[in-house]
Amino acid sequence: MNPNELQLRQQRLLIRSTELRLQLRANLHSLQRPAAMADQVKASLLWLYQHPQWPAGVLALLLILKPKRALSWTGKLWWLWQSARTLRHWRDALLAYLPQR
Structure with missing residues (x-):
């Protein structure tokens, strides 16, 4: 060239x-x-x-004002909390297999 x-x-x-x-x-x-x-x-x-006091306070207020609705939401929020914890454990397990920087 x-x-x-x-x-x-x-x-x-x-x-x-x-x-x-x-x-x-x-x-x-x-x-x-x-x-x-x-x-x-x-x-x-x-x-x-x-x-955590704010969501707990809102939940307590809902429980006092609208107990039926609060109880239905409590189950949904509990499921969401457990799912988040499970995902966090899975993430930590996967990160253990990745090479460290």
Whole structure:
């Protein structure tokens, strides 16, 4: 290859690299909203985990005001809590098999 061919090849590669970078930016831009929503959900769940008195207070208030509805929701929330614990155990077991960074 002569120097002109190498220079032309280098320019083509730089153009291709720029195109790919712009395409990646466009693809990542479409994921920005769902990622922000997932971060918000994670932050909310963390807050609830750190402040368990609020959900317990709401549940107690519902139990006093609408006992039938509160009891039906209690079973659903208990199932959700148990499912979350099971998923957390499964995640921890899977992470044990992955190589550490």
